[in-house]
Amino acid sequence: MTTTADVDQALEAAGLTNESVAQFVRQWAEHTGAERIEVVSAADDARLVQEALEAGELKPAGEGMYYSRSFSKDTARSEERTIVATSDEADRGQYNNWKPASEVRPVVEGHMKDALAGKTMYVIPYLMAPKGSALAKFAAGVELTDNRNVVMQMIRMARVGVEYINDMGDDFVRAVHVTGDLENLKQGTPDDMRNFVTVADERTILHFGSSYGGNALLGKIAHGLRQGSYDGWKNGFLVEQFMLLGITDKQTGKKYNIAGGFPSASGKTNLAMTLAPDALGDRYYVEFYGDDIAWIWVDEDGVLRGFNPENGVFGVAKDTNEKTNPTAIESIQPGSGAIFTNVAYNEKTGDVWWEGRGERPSDLDGWLDWKGERIADRSEDEMDAPWAHPNSRFTTVLSQVPNVADDYEDPRGVEIHGIIFGGRTRDREPLIRAIDDLAEGVYDGLTLGAEATAAADGKEGVLRYDPMSMRPFMSYGEGAYAQHWLDVVGQAKNQPVFAHVNWFQRGEDGRFLWPGYRENLRPLVWLMQYRAGEVTGQRTPVGVIPTRDELLLEGLDEQALADLDTVLTIDKARWQEEMGYREEHLQQFHDLPEQIWQAHRRVAKDLEDL
Ligand code: GDP
Ligand code: PGA
Ligand code: MN
Ligand code: MN
Numbered sequence: 001m002t003t004t005a006d007v008d009q010a011l012e013a014a015g016l017t018n019e020s021v022a023q024f025v026r027q028w029a030e031h032t033g034a035e036r037i038e039v040v041s042a043a044d045d046a047r048l049v050q051e052a053l054e055a056g057e058l059k060p061a062g063e064g065m066y067y068s069r070s071f072s073k074d075t076a077r078s079e080e081r082t083i084v085a086t087s088d089e090a091d092r093g094q095y096n097n098w099k100p101a102s103e104v105r106p107v108v109e110g111h112m113k114d115a116l117a118g119k120t121m122y123v124i125p126y127l128m129a130p131k132g133s134a135l136a137k138f139a140a141g142v143e144l145t146d147n148r149n150v151v152m153q154m155i156r157m158a159r160v161g162v163e164y165i166n167d168m169g170d171d172f173v174r175a176v177h178v179t180g181d182l183e184n185l186k187q188g189t190p191d192d193m194r195n196f197v198t199v200a201d202e203r204t205i206l207h208f209g210s211s212y213g214g215n216a217l218l219g220k221i222a223h224g225l226r227q228g229s230y231d232g233w234k235n236g237f238l239v240e241q242f243m244l245l246g247i248t249d250k251q252t253g254k255k256y257n258i259a260g261g262f263p264s265a266s267g268k269t270n271l272a273m274t275l276a277p278d279a280l281g282d283r284y285y286v287e288f289y290g291d292d293i294a295w296i297w298v299d300e301d302g303v304l305r306g307f308n309p310e311n312g313v314f315g316v317a318k319d320t321n322e323k324t325n326p327t328a329i330e331s332i333q334p335g336s337g338a339i340f341t342n343v344a345y346n347e348k349t350g351d352v353w354w355e356g357r358g359e360r361p362s363d364l365d366g367w368l369d370w371k372g373e374r375i376a377d378r379s380e381d382e383m384d385a386p387w388a389h390p391n392s393r394f395t396t397v398l399s400q401v402p403n404v405a406d407d408y409e410d411p412r413g414v415e416i417h418g419i420i421f422g423g424r425t426r427d428r429e430p431l432i433r434a435i436d437d438l439a440e441g442v443y444d445g446l447t448l449g450a451e452a453t454a455a456a457d458g459k460e461g462v463l464r465y466d467p468m469s470m471r472p473f474m475s476y477g478e479g480a481y482a483q484h485w486l487d488v489v490g491q492a493k494n495q496p497v498f499a500h501v502n503w504f505q506r507g508e509d510g511r512f513l514w515p516g517y518r519e520n521l522r523p524l525v526w527l528m529q530y531r532a533g534e535v536t537g538q539r540t541p542v543g544v545i546p547t548r549d550e551l552l553l554e555g556l557d558e559q560a561l562a563d564l565d566t567v568l569t570i571d572k573a574r575w576q577e578e579m580g581y582r583e584e585h586l587q588q589f590h591d592l593p594e595q596i597w598q599a600h601r602r603v604a605k606d607l608e609d610l
Contacts, residue, residue, distance in 0.1 A: 001033050001117070014039030016125065016162045020170045021142055025123055028144050028176055033114040034121035040151055041125075041161035045337070048155075052148050060350050063334040067345045067352055068149055070212050071182040072371045075342055076391045076457045077214035077221070077264070077472060078187075081194045084226060084475045086201040093477040094588045095467075101199045108195040108206045112178045115146070115208075122151045125165035125172075126158040126219045128228070128293075128309035132411035135295055138231045139309060140165055141173035143218045150177060150216045153339065156312040156395050158219040173227055175205040175218035185209045188457070198222050200230035200475050213314055213341065213393060214264075214455065224293045224309050225473035233476055237297035238488050241469045243268035244289035244308055245275065246405055246414060247521070247528060251283060256528045259294050259306055260420035260501075261445065261469035264455030265391065267422065267503060267516075268292055269315045273401060274325040275521045280552060284521060287405035288327075288398075289414060291315070296416065297488070304492035307413035313401065316455070317343050317392040319356030324517045331400040338396040342370045344387035354388035390454035415494060418527055422501040423450025423466065428574045429502035431514055431567040432523035433543030434530050441498030442485045443599035444543075446478070447582045448500075465585045479591030486593060497531040500543065505567050513563040515556070522552050540570045541606030572610050579604045 002010075007029050011022050016039050029037055040048070049066065052058040061067040084096040085104045092098035122145050129139035142165060143154060154160055165172055185193045187209075194209030205222045207215060214221055228239035241261055248255040262268045268291050275286035290308025299305050313331065317340065320328050332338040344353045348366030361367060364376040370389040378385075398404050407414070421444060422429075435441045445468040452459035456472060465471070467478060474481065489496070501523060503516040526546045529535045537544040545568055553561065579600075586592055586600060 001035060002029050002037055007037050010037040010039060014041070014162055016123070017166050018168060021125070021165055021172065024142060024174050025144065029121055031109070032112055032116035032121060032178065034116035035118050036120045037123060038120055039123040039125070039162065040155070042155050043161070045152065045155050048148060048152055052152065057149055058339070059345065059347070061340055061345065061352050062350055065332065065334060065336060065338045065340070067340045067343070069342055069370065069372055073187040074182055074210050074212050075370070075389050076212060076455055078194060078196065078210070078457050079459070079472050081192060081209070082196040082472065083198070084230075085197055085199045088201065091200070091476045093474050093481070095471045095474040095478070096476065101202065104195065104197050105199060105206070108197050108208050111180065111193060111195065111208045112176065112206070115178045115180065119146045121146060122148070124151060124154050124160055125162050126154060126160045127164035128158060128219050128224045129295065130307055130409045130411045131159065131164070133307060133413070134299070134411070135237060135297065137168075137171045138228065138235065140168040140171060141175050141219055141223050143175040143177060145177040145216070147177065147179045147211050147216065149211060153213055153217050153395055154219055156337065156339070156397050157217055157310055157314060159311050173203045173205060173223045175223060177207045177216050177218055179211045179216070180209040182209070182211065196222070198226045198475065200227060203227060203231070213395070220293070220310065220314065221473065226475045228295060228309070229470070229473065230475040232295070233480065233484050236488065237295060238485065239293070239295050241292060241473055242294035242306075243272040243291045244294045244306055244414070245272045246287040246289060247524060248285040248287070249283065249528070250285055254532070256417040256531070257289070257414045258418040258420060258524060258527070259296065259416050260422065261448070262422045263450050263453065263466045263469045264472070265316050265453035266424050266450060269313060269328070270325050270517060271520055273313070273327040273331070273403065274517050275403070279518060279521045280525070281554065284525060286403060286521065288401050288403045289405055289408055298491045299412070302491065302493040304416045304489060304494055304496060305413040306416050307411070308408065310398070312395060312397045315394050315396075317354040317357075317388060317394055318390055320354070321357055324356070327402050330402045331396045332394050336396055336400045338394050338400070340392070340394050342389040342392040344369055344375070354392055355386050360387070390460070416496055417494070417531060418499065419496045420499045420501050420527070421445050421448045421468065422503065423448055423469070424453065424504040425450050425502050426504060426506045428571060428578060429500065429505065430545055430570060431505075432499055432501045432527065433540065433545050434527055434537065435498040435500070435543045437599070438486065438489055438495060439595035440599045440602070442482055443596050444498060444500050445485075446482060446596065447585065477591065478589040479593065482589070482596050483591070483593045486595060497527065499527050507563065513567050515560045519556065519560070522556070526551055541603055541610055542570060542575060545570070572607060576607050579607065
């Protein structure tokens with residue numbers, strides 16, 4: 001076990017001078033019984049990769065690219081095992097699995113006791129913001145982990161180094177990650193030992209029992225979303241699971257920035273990345289700011305602004321190919337440093353593959369599936385089981401994304417002109433419906449209903465409400481959350497236009513009625529024009545829908561043209577049925593602002609009058 005002197009020596013050698021951080025590291029080195037302490041920064045990446053290759057934790061996947069596999073029962077976030085704890089029961093919401101801090105802290109600290117005997121404790125100082133941001137005070141953190149792969153993923157996904165923490169005093173999130181003995185944690189049983197706890201009012205994150213990114217990269221989801229949204233509630237800003245992109249009309253030079261919430265694995269990364277520069281006959285230039293998280297505030301001039309706190313992309317591999325998302329493919333080329341997790345891997349050639357990557361390799365030699373089992377050994381009836389896990393991922397840095405905006409690291413962020421919500425909804429939701437009013441926009445976000453995806457364990461396909469796509473990341477009560485939205489956005493002099501979008505409506509034969517991916521720019525261009533007063537659309541009880549001739553249709557394939565009228569209409573009976581479900585959904589929330597109920601009643605009445 002390390003001594004205090006060893007810890008101090010490691011911190012000093014790394015140039016870590018923040019005494020509050022030093023105390024935190026000492027305390028946890030002792031509690032976990034770590035054998036060694038290693039403070040890391042982005043500059044350590046090449047060495048860590050080399051060590052991981054030697055240890056077999058990473059395998060080569062082309063030049064400067066890597067493959068890793070997480071334990072087969074540890075491939076997605078676990079919502080049941082995720083808890084937000086505080087000392088005030090008023091923070092209990094419908095979705096945050098609130099527990100008293102005094103009850104859960106001892107349990108997870110108990111699991112972590114002496115868990116690092118014989119192991120290295122990595123110290124990862126990080127910042128979830130561009131350097132110099134007005135919100136930097138809330139963005140600094142230190143993750144302690146026993147897992148080298150987590151370190152390499154964090155180096156890609158966050159800004160990592162002692163320079164981000166030395167001047168922060170006590171303003172940092174204390175984040176502790178212990179992997180645990182993955183084969184013996186009884187995942188998914190009543191005795192499940194995993195605990196993913198954010199003690200929000202103590203700015204402390206304690207995650208035990210996983211090495212999967214969504215559970216283990218504490219800067220990203222636990223801090224960047226859960227802790228961030230709690231801090232934002234107390235300090236006047238918003239933290240949301242939003243992508244953020246900018247669209248410039250090359251003819252007029254006008255630029256619009258759109259932020260948008262879609263549940264995990266429902267299209268955020270693709271929307272922000274795939275609308276590549278030459279989209280729609282080279283008339284529009286689309287820039288990537290962020291694909292999963294946005295921090296949003298009103299600046300001193302009263303302007304609503306947002307930035308992406310991340311430094312990388314943790315993208316869903318499935319269906320990513322040259323046609324659906326050429327930008328993503330370009331960002332994972334040799335030399336990119338990309339890490340692939342739980343995809344299929346060829347141990348002889350180093351190739352990776354996933355469902356929707358292209359034709360399945362016909363020569364099975366060397367191929368392993370996501371569990372590490374040889375495909376060639378599969379029996380006849382196992383042959384068609386997926387090779388890659390449906391939630392397999394690639395991790396790559398923003399600087400590798402071809403359409404990343406020149407100003408993506410500007411600490412002032414960008415002005416936000418539009419906020420959209422969407423998800424996988426097989427019927428009812430049209431392609432796009434614009435909403436002009438703030439309370440109605442917030443109401444729309446709160447009633448976002450979509451099919452759950454493989455990004456969370458055991459939920460795929462279940463239709464459920466996912467307010468603003470924040471259900472798995474909610475940190476306090478939904479009523480207070482709605483009020484906070486009205487308060488923050490209400491202060492802005494540049495009121496954003498809201499919209500609800502759906503790329504996933506299906507026909508009776510199950511096919512998608514809208515081609516999606518790169519074509520999604522068309523409804524977004526319409527939204528820009530709608531905000532500018534250049535088109536008027538048709539008003540419906542649930543928002544303004546484009547008329548057929550207002551949408552840019554050039555180059556759209558015939559099937560899409562034939563299906564277009566269906567995705568541009570409202571089914572009154574289906575919507576009236578939906579209003580009943582929404583009422584039940586909203587009734588679960590305590591202290592929901594009256595304006596939200598007013599918006600609900602307005603929509604219900606207009607549907608009745610239709
Ligand atoms: P995120 O997790 O919200 O960032 O979602 P991703 O952009 O990674 O997409 C999740 C899955 O949905 C991937 O398998 C994508 O290929 C697929 N997807 C994304 N956009 C579209 C779309 O417009 N249409 C269809 N049919 N699938 C999409
Ligand atoms: P996603 O990010 O939204 O891109 O899937 C990870 C997650 O939310 O679990
Ligand atoms: Mn996400
Ligand atoms: Mn994503």
